[in-house]
Every structure is written in structure tokens, then in C-alpha cells.
Amino acid sequence: MKLGLDYIRDDKSVLTVGATTRLQTFLDSGFADEDGLEAVGDALREIRPVQVRNVATIGGEICISVPIVDLPTALLACGARIRILSSNNEERSLELEDFYIDAFLTKLKYGEIVKEVAIPKKMSSDREHSAFVKFGRTAYDFNLVNAAVSLAVKDEGRVSSIRTFLGGIRRTPVRATNFEEKLLGKRIDEKTVIEAAKDAFEKEKLLPSVHGSADYKMAILPIALRDCILKAYQRSTR
Amino acid sequence: MSDSVVLNVNGRTETARVRPYDTLSRVLREELGMFGTKRGCDFGGCGACTVSIDCKAVYSCMYPAQYAEGKEILTVEGLAKKSELGTDILSQIQDSFLINGGLQCGYCTAGIMISTKCLLEKNPSPTVADIQEALAGNICRCTGYGRILESIFAAAKSMRESP
Numbered sequence: 001m002k003l004g005l006d007y008i009r010d011d012k013s014v015l016t017v018g019a020t021t022r023l024q025t026f027l028d029s030g031f032a033d034e035d036g037l038e039a040v041g042d043a044l045r046e047i048r049p050v051q052v053r054n055v056a057t058i059g060g061e062i063c064i065s066v067p068i069v070d071l072p073t074a075l076l077a078c079g080a081r082i083r084i085l086s087s088n089n090e091e092r093s094l095e096l097e098d099f100y101i102d103a104f105l106t107k108l109k110y111g112e113i114v115k116e117v118a119i120p121k122k123m124s125s126d127r128e129h130s131a132f133v134k135f136g137r138t139a140y141d142f143n144l145v146n147a148a149v150s151l152a153v154k155d156e157g158r159v160s161s162i163r164t165f166l167g168g169i170r171r172t173p174v175r176a177t178n179f180e181e182k183l184l185g186k187r188i189d190e191k192t193v194i195e196a197a198k199d200a201f202e203k204e205k206l207l208p209s210v211h212g213s214a215d216y217k218m219a220i221l222p223i224a225l226r227d228c229i230l231k232a233y234q235r236s237t238r
Numbered sequence: 239m240s241d242s243v244v245l246n247v248n249g250r251t252e253t254a255r256v257r258p259y260d261t262l263s264r265v266l267r268e269e270l271g272m273f274g275t276k277r278g279c280d281f282g283g284c285g286a287c288t289v290s291i292d293c294k295a296v297y298s299c300m301y302p303a304q305y306a307e308g309k310e311i312l313t314v315e316g317l318a319k320k321s322e323l324g325t326d327i328l329s330q331i332q333d334s335f336l337i338n339g340g341l342q343c344g345y346c347t348a349g350i351m352i353s354t355k356c357l358l359e360k361n362p363s364p365t366v367a368d369i370q371e372a373l374a375g376n377i378c379r380c381t382g383y384g385r386i387l388e389s390i391f392a393a394a395k396s397m398r399e400s401p
Binding site: 052 | 356376
């Protein structure tokens, strides 16, 4: 039985991707590398190996809700919405930010599936760009920490808006609001980012795993943020 | 759900008995007797089971056999061609691995050569970085990867020069 959810639709203001679209199909389409959506392309490339990308689906990455996945962090930074389809053919829309409750627990009710994800496209005049970085031990490891940011730059390179999401540090992705507040209105360099990352997180709240202790994650968080913000900022100020 | 599945394997139509949620790996090996595709970890961590489905590398240990219906499956047994006498003419990829010492125990080799085939179909002139990305999902305990890279590089060159 085919669900008919393998599609990518670009209507100039929104990019819509069906839930059974393979990760490699989305990556090959080029849409994930467009201005503003670069975090999604970055994240797709970090999901390895190719044998997994050829079979894994967008819907699967969104719905599994575990700290070790990469695509949701990038979709969150890009302000994605999802459409949910129920078994009696009703649909509802939800911001991806509101979708995750806990590890393995989303707001999907019994009899519902995620039908598609919709990512708002950015006007090049907004100079809004995004980036994603992943810290893993090997080429195709799950992440220890990942970070995604979407930011817009106005007036002499000052940040006018910013969305930063982190994965791998709690049971669901987190928005780094304390950190973002310290960067609004500022010009970005390595020093500013590392400074803003200090005291933005409490070690007690970080999720340790067999691959990385809370101490280790605490130590690499500022690095992940620095790499991610600088990557997006360079794209915005090119 | 039916009890049998019709698969297009290496250009031939094969019918195999299938149980619910049977993996392509199990059906190829135990129903069709095609043991060229290996079982290494059976959970998508090693790549020994790699087969090509519609020119895309896939972990057959995690791929439901029934999904493969209607698609073109290529296994390691399908790399060589048959001569008029019925003997095997090895593909350029296989020749290159033999000449360049790209295998020792050979257990990972089937999967590696299929991943190589999929890479070279899409990108006939890969850089070393391209090869490393495409082969990231195939691990080898014996060779240290050096001669695998050389074998793939040489195969690509040979295939560009005489397709």
C-alpha cells in the first residue's frame, strides 16, 4: 500500500515535504540548501551512512523523538510546522516546537500520523540564514550534541533575530533562550558567542549518556554553539 | 499479506517464499540461496549486507523483502558477466580489488563493492573525500581501508577510460 506521502512541493513561500520522502531524495533535490534552509541541508548530510539516508524518511526522523537524532534540531531552527493526519481523515497543524513532550512521546494521538512538514522559505532580502553542526565520535555516530541556528542580520552586521535549538542535551530538543538574548543586537565573533554560552546552561539539567558525561557535554556546548553561529553568521554577512 | 514475493535480482525474476517482516537479507540468502550478501551485524552497523536497490545502496538486513518487489536489486553475484562459454567475466570493480589487494578475509568485500558500484554510477570521478563519504557505512576489520580506497580509485579510473 502506498501512502502517497513521497513528495516535495515548493510554492515559493513554503517548502512542503511529505512524511515518506527519503532523506536522500530531499538532499538530492537541492531545496534543503536554499537560502535560510541551509541548516536542513547541513543536518541531512550529517545523517550517515548513505545506506540509511536511502531508506530513512522525514516522518521517521520527526516522530521518533529521541535525543540522538539530527534532523528535528535543524527543522526547529527553521521554524517548521507539521501537518497531522488522523485515521478518520481529519487534519491538524502544529508548530514542530510544540510537538515533543518527552523521549519517545510526541503529541500524536492514537490513529494519527505525521503527513508532511512545512518549512517557511526566507526572502533573500531578510538576510536570514541557518546552520547546523553535529558532534559525534565517528563518521556515522549518533550525536553527542547538535546545534542549529537560524539568524537574520541587519544594520552593520547586528543580529536582528535568532532561533537556536540544541539536541542531545535533554530528552527533547531545547531552545537556548538565555543564550539568544545575549546575542540580539550584537555583531558576532567567537568571543561574543563563547561569552554568551557561559552560564546559559545548568550542568545538572544536561542528559549524560554512555558516550558523553554531563561534564563533557557542558564543555563542548560552547564549541558547538560557536561553530554553528559562526557558520550561519558567515552565510548572512557574505 | 501473501506468502511469496517476486523479486528482480540481477536482471532475473525470482519468486521466493516470504514470512511477514522477512528482511531482504534473509530472503536472498536462505530462500534464493544467494549467499554472496553477507550477515555481519544484522542491525545496520557494518554494511556487509549492502545491496543495491534501484542503484541506491541499502542495508538488506533492515529492508523488508516485500518492499523490494517491483524494484531492481543488484547483489555481488550480479557484478560479473557471463562469457559465451558460461564462465564469469569479473567486473572492473572486482578486477581492481584483486589487483590492488583491496581485500584480505573478504567478508566485507561484497558490501563494499556494491557501495562502490552505487557511488560510481552517480559520480564516475569521485575524490577521496567522496569515496570516504560513500563508503562510510561499510566497515573492514582487516585492511585498514588504504587498499580499499586505492582499489576504488583505480576502478573508477579504469571505468572512465573503458566503459
